[in-house]
């Protein structure tokens with residue numbers, strides 16, 4: 001079954017064409033700056049790659065362009081678009097409504113649209129991707145795979161906030177968790193690598209890239225996760241604050257005459273390591289600054305690492321024990337330096353880093369010593385594969 005996997009952002013579209021169940025990636029694209037001057041399409045397939053510039057005014061036009069490239073004989077990916085059997089879409093917010101991946105019908109589209117209030121940056125863009133496929137490939141089924149679904153196993157004691165219960169009843173204000181597709185893939189892959197049944201394992205997954213979240217997974221089910229009602233809660237991120245005392249919001253609004261929009265912008269776009277360092281949201285810059293002895297970058301890095309370790313500690317307590325701590329996403333797949341900083345603070349858990357195994361980027365690897373009581377490992381995430389798998393499983 002050939003599955004088109006789409007991850008639509010407000011001005012970008014990422015696609016992969018994956019043949020399942022054998023997980024053969026036939027080609028990949030990134031279309032950037034849709035509806036902005038100077039759209040760029042990067043297309044990589046088995047025998048080559050090409051970069052094309054143009055002006056594409058919306059997601060449907062971008063998808064049409066990509067499909068043209070797919071059947072272009074010089075690219076040699078497909079002979080006909082009829083070969084595409086289904087599309088799997090990343091949808092960020094599924095609320096309590098979508099506990100599992102779901103076939104997209106009119107009702108699902110209405111719900112995803114309604115949920116835009118909770119994920120204004122993501123759900124409308126995800127819908128644009130769905131509409132684009134419906135327009136351009138009207139005969140194939142569309143499946144939505146939600147970032148929130150994997151976390152729906154949390155108990156109320158983990159997902160409720162300590163505010164008046166009526167706000168949950170009225171607006172469903174609660175913790176949802178995000179990056180669920182990644183947490184699911186990485187935890188299952190970790191169990192496979194350790195040759196264990198995930199049902200018998202307690203796993204903590206740290207997905208730390210530009211956005212970042214930790215989850216506690218018991219027997220394959222999420223019992224707690226660090227992102228909340230929105231992706232703002234939890235760890236210190238590239239530009240997002242993560243946890244903070246909510247009283248700071250009212251204090252700054254009064255002191256600085258800030259509006260709700262100003263606060264929202266500050267917490268989402270100007271905080272995190274960017275806000276602390278004043279230099280960059282990219283951990284490569286923060287790491288370089290720290291090594292060069294710069295004070296603000298060092299502070300940003302220390303806060304960043306401490307937060308991760310604090311979550312690992314509290315989730316070990318929630319799980320009662322942790323068999324494996326699994327590191328994934330941009331920062332932890334790539335930075336040996338930050339992996340070591342984290343590992344050095346996990347000796348209380350019986351985790352000892354094997355430094356000879358830590359010098360690498362983007363590989364699956366166990367990096368703790370064989371004597372360690374709990375395993376520390378890196379599993380590069382693969383959300384596209386997981387979306388293809390969920391789509392395949394649902395249609396099969």
Ligand code: AMP
Nearest residue numbers: 209210211282283284329330331334335
């Ligand atoms: P993601 O959001 O998962 O794509 O991760 C992107 C982020 O990973 C970047 O913004 C960087 O902060 C971080 N990153 C990527 N490569 C490295 C590296 N070699 N060292 C440290 N951080 C990195």
